Amino acid sequence: MELSPRKEKILAAVVENYIRTGEPVGSKSIMALLSVSSATIRNEMAELSALGLLEQPHTSAGRIPTNEGYRYYVDNLMGVRHLDESVKHRIEAGVSVKNASPETILAKASEFLADLTECAAVSTTPSGENATVKRVEFVPVGTRTGMIILLTSTGMIKSKVYRSDYDLTASVIEKFYNIVKTTFIGMPLDDIDMATLQTLVASMGSDALMMIPFVSTLSELAQDAMKTMIMLGGQSNILRYSSDYGSTAYELMDFLRRGEPISRMLSESKDDIDVTIGGENKFKQLENSSVITAHYTIDGDKRGSIGIIGPTRIDYASLIPSVRYLTDLVGNLLTQTLKED
Amino acid sequence: MELSPRKEKILAAVVENYIRTGEPVGSKSIMALLSVSSATIRNEMAELSALGLLEQPHTSAGRIPTNEGYRYYVDNLMGVRHLDESVKHRIEAGVSVKNASPETILAKASEFLADLTECAAVSTTPSGENATVKRVEFVPVGTRTGMIILLTSTGMIKSKVYRSDYDLTASVIEKFYNIVKTTFIGMPLDDIDMATLQTLVASMGSDALMMIPFVSTLSELAQDAMKTMIMLGGQSNILRYSSDYGSTAYELMDFLRRGEPISRMLSESKDDIDVTIGGENKFKQLENSSVITAHYTIDGDKRGSIGIIGPTRIDYASLIPSVRYLTDLVGNLLTQTLKED
């Protein structure tokens, strides 16, 4: 679809006014911008309505953008606004977390992004899909308690407390290390499934009983390291602006709480930065929401996403660069954190 | 304050009807319970109003309980209802988490309790106030990376990844273990403060530069182990029943998000189980909310709390036993989890 310059100006004015005020935009209110009469603008608006870019809540109201209207605005009209230095500084301060795990970094980032944008924010922890087992350590911390530490090829470190029903003698631990060495080191995380474990256990003979809890804990760790977690922040912002979400505010919040579907949605997005407007996505809980997500990269690989969920009349022009900038920073921070030796 | 049996019956009826329906309760609707006329009930109600236990939204409406009315009901009238076996089973199923850290157990418990009660739920992780350092391990996982593990006398295990600017040679690690052995083992966690660290570093001479990051990471771990975290669940229930909270729903949610004040409030409560009704607590964000909390004990010591936050017209009679039962279960589970050899 190609619009005349004037139509584009009018569409942009309607979108921006509506985002700012939340009220339908009438023809008079944008006369000043175009230096033509309101009647002319009305004619143009009528055509924009026919094209499906604007709509009227009722016959005698001003226009508001349709999802397609927002889409055209985002794709073609929105000025690629540069971030204010002050905003940059705020973001930099917000994500500078010292000495923390990726989970903590991303949780903080979500909280901060939510505060910054007054939206709900999500992030996913780095996926461990293609990682392999690099190293496993067992540290006894009591006669029957110890800690298993798993280090992956991607630099993730996961640990879990291990409690045994038997005393953890040196020989038991040695056996465990043997199994680790011969079987697990170098193994892709997603190969550590039930079938593998079963054949492994079968091959252990009399040691099986004692080793089963070890290997199953190890497999839980591998699952942990593979699974991406969802970090959610700023749910209170949904309540705060609940009128912008129509009646679906509770459904939206419940949807975010479930985590799994939003995670799937984030992982499906392909572009560097992704804007989903209203019903464009397949989830009806998001029909009044827009989602802005960006991928972060670790050592150049896409590994997770950070994004915000807001009402469709969100300030795309200024929030898209913010999300992008923050995401880049977090990517750098994670790269640094996971950098191995 | 002492009420006549009939007044008590009327008060209880008003409270229970109002909790059930959310509508002001008129004199006619409780005639059946008392077998006296509505006029008599009106007289009694007028006196209950004079005593400050009931109030009217407006002159020609039924009565609703004041906070004091709820208080009298909770303290004197509420039947100590026994939990349904089916509810007990649900709770048991809900908190049976296998092989998880205290944090995970409590996070799950909060989520579950929120689902069960349709309120927001909070829990605090076990306090480490009186704990001492029992053991410290350092596990190298790379030439410049390792993991420091802290085990406290209360059975908590905390670990943190440690990244150094120098290679972690055997002699460096040995020096670290020496410092741990001579200084930290047995030390109360809350003694590990800036002053202690400073005198320690001063005594280290030429090793100081290399050891500072170690001891400061260790001190962060100690802080972690002491600090109680807030696990929050079911915020969506606030939005779901936001009308019950009046206009303060957003304030409430934001208040819960902050965490710190609610944590203080939980730690201040003294009784085994604690019910705070409306403005009884000093936080104006809670003026339309009631809070039911119970302490859990680990090996008999009070170590943290679990609770729910709901509207003042919450079903005290059935939710108080639920909170208590779940809290006891979680206490047992934590005792088991933290039991040391």
Next chain:
DNA sequence: GTTAGCACTCTTACAAAAAGAGTGCTAACG
């Protein structure tokens, strides 16, 4: 002490009217 009866108050629902906003259309203009 209890109760029936009744006037009174206040909310809620509904309807009708008035005000306001903004449109769509038509006809005139450059």
Next chain:
DNA sequence: CGTTAGCACTCTTTTTGTAAGAGTGCTAAC
């Protein structure tokens, strides 16, 4: 032919008024 002024029209919002309903407080009788 694009642009514009003018105006009738539509729909929402606000206001006003009325009626119905709920529940009370009070009084007088039992």
